[in-house]
Amino acid sequence: MRARCPLVVPVLTAQHCAAQLALSREHQSWQIRHWHPVLFTDESRFTLSTCDRHKRVWRRCGERYAACNIIHHERFGGGSVMVWGGICLEGRTDLHMLANGTLAAVKCRYEILRLIVRSYPGAVGPGFLLVQDNARPHVARVCRQFLDDKGIDAIDWPSYSPNLKPIEILWDVMYWCI
Template sequence: MRARRPQVGVVLTAQHRAGRLAFAREHQDWQIRHWLPVLFTDESRFTLSTCDRRDRVWRRRGEHSAACNILQHDRFGGGSVMVWGGISLGGRTALHVLARGSLIAIRYRDEILRPLVRPYAGAVGPGFLLMQDNARPHVAGVCQQFLQEEGIDARDWPARSPDLNPIEHI
């Protein structure tokens, strides 16, 4: 046996498990035709400078200070960038880089829903379904109101269930 880092998972309460089970049961009989108009979306933050101390080097005795064995990093971090994207069986959205600042509901509506999701929904046509997680900007009133006004159906997603969303694996 060899020492390994443990897998990391989310903490699930009984309520989380019930929500996941209900979602799975609701969609267990869906066929490809049901999934065709579904757009799975998510945003991710990428660190521009790694300093998580998980990198490893292979070295021989006496090579401790060799330049190839020194991982350089900025003590104060190197910043990060947040990107948003969507995938479906029939295509994908453009990858949108969220420059500076946090994602708030107004930005989500103005930078993502209006210019990216609405045209995609129009191209898919009737039956379009938006799958997004339960992040605060997504479920905020201004975003829900916008989706309702545009006639875009957004599916409720079970809390703490990123593994059920295929975009999480991309």
């Protein structure tokens, strides 16, 4: 046996599981053409220092201080950057870097919904659907009102279900490639 890092997962309640199952059953008969106009969006934080002490190196005895076996890192983390992006079957949005590394409801409405998402339905065509998670800025009254005013339909996504969103897998791939 070898020491391994444990998998970290959110605590799911019975309501979370029921909501995920309901969403899956509701969309189980969808074909590719139904998913074509769906834009999956999310934001993610990336640390600028890649040393998380989970990287491993293979080395021989006496090679501990060889340059290829040393990982340099900033002593106090080196900062982070938060980005927002969206993907669909036919393409993607540009990554949008969030100033100050936070996303509040008003900033979400102005920087994300108004400047990026509002123009996307015209490019995708009829039947456009927006998928966001249930983060507080996304479900805030100002954001919901903006979507309603602009006629943008959104799929109500259940809480704690990142495994159902393809963009979450993309963030994971990007994280491990940094």
